[in-house]
Amino acid sequence: MESIYWVFTHRCNQYCSHCYNHSRPGAPTITFAEADAVLANLPEPHRLILSGGEPLVERELLLHILRGAQAKYGDKTRLAIQTNGDLLEAATLDELLEAGVQHISIASQDGYHARRDGQRQRLGELLVSRGLREVDVGDPAAAKLRDRTFSFWGATPGLWLGGLWPRGRALRNGIWKRDPDHNFCALWSGALGFLDSGSPRQEVAVQLTQVYPCCPGTVEPLGDVSKEPLLQILDRSRGDPMWEALNKGEPWAMGDDAGIDAAFARKRIQELGSVCLWCDEYFTKYRPQRNGRGNDATQPWAAGERTRTAQVAPLVLTGELADDA
Ligand code: SF4
Numbered sequence: 001m002e003s004i005y006w007v008f009t010h011r012c013n014q015y016c017s018h019c020y021n022h023s024r025p026g027a028p029t030i031t032f033a034e035a036d037a038v039l040a041n042l043p044e045p046h047r048l049i050l051s052g053g054e055p056l057v058e059r060e061l062l063l064h065i066l067r068g069a070q071a072k073y074g075d076k077t078r079l080a081i082q083t084n085g086d087l088l089e090a091a092t093l094d095e096l097l098e099a100g101v102q103h104i105s106i107a108s109q110d111g112y113h114a115r116r117d118g119q120r121q122r123l124g125e126l127l128v129s130r131g132l133r134e135v136d137v138g139d140p141a142a143a144k145l146r147d148r149t150f151s152f153w154g155a156t157p158g159l160w161l162g163g164l165w166p167r168g169r170a171l172r173n174g175i176w177k178r179d180p181d182h183n184f185c186a187l188w189s190g191a192l193g194f195l196d197s198g199s200p201r202q203e204v205a206v207q208l209t210q211v212y213p214c215c216p217g218t219v220e221p222l223g224d225v226s227k228e229p230l231l232q233i234l235d236r237s238r239g240d241p242m243w244e245a246l247n248k249g250e251p252w253a254m255g256d257d258a259g260i261d262a263a264f265a266r267k268r269i270q271e272l273g274s275v276c277l278w279c280d281e282y283f284t285k286y287r288p289q290r291n292g293r294g295n296d297a298t299q300p301w302a303a304g305e306r307t308r309t310a311q312v313a314p315l316v317l318t319g320e321l322a323d324d325a
């Protein structure tokens, strides 16, 4: 497997308005035992990225996972962390490097994260002082390097928010890109290739212990990797027309076997403004049709009934999770 992106905690010292994960102080996290169970069920990826939330809020858990990954994979897997950098001090950096971290991604260089003045300079000097070399965040070659590297990036129009994401507080606060023609699903961190073992484009996202084909996350996970091996979860998902369509980066085709034709799906994507909101709508409104009722030709999603699509009410965004009380 090329890459596993593991959000092992939703806890964070920040409360950014654009956070796609509702991360905040006191948000859900996992236990050490759950972390051990997940790690035991992961295959050997070329790259394991540990993220949050803010991983350094859970410093002991992070170090525990890193040491476990180092023991399991040795130098066969490149260990990376993604952090906002706020809590990254010299002693902590030394512990991370000792635990096998090879890349540190500072993902807070934007106007949404509250930052202390001079943070970038401080972090840059600190990382360079320990022998890390700065690389571009989009440099695919950097992921293959065996040396220690770091990158700076953030929620800029060209990156994080460029194609993202009607999720979490970004959705609630309207900080997401309404572009129905932007197919994030077919990009890196989308679902494209998540089933394609051996492919350099394969990445799977794990949120706490739940497995998803993409970073935005589908309404239903593929499975729980604390309870069964990741490869078994992927094997079980192969052959399901919906997951296979997402694996091709074609969310408009995810309802083909349920009789929801691509023209209807494309129209809903235009109305909703995002492929991911269509994906949500399919899971919550149409996917159950596969189990029992089948292709109901009287329903607006059925092929040949496209003229009815105008009667379909826009998706009411009730999916905002009660996280911030
Ligand atoms: S965007 Fe990052 S730093 Fe901000 S609340 Fe979310 S996880 Fe924390």
Ligand code: SF4
Pocket: 184, 185, 189, 190, 191, 213, 214, 215, 216, 217, 218, 246, 251, 275, 276, 279, 280
């Ligand atoms: S369309 Fe669905 S599977 Fe594709 S990136 Fe969006 S949420 Fe993930």
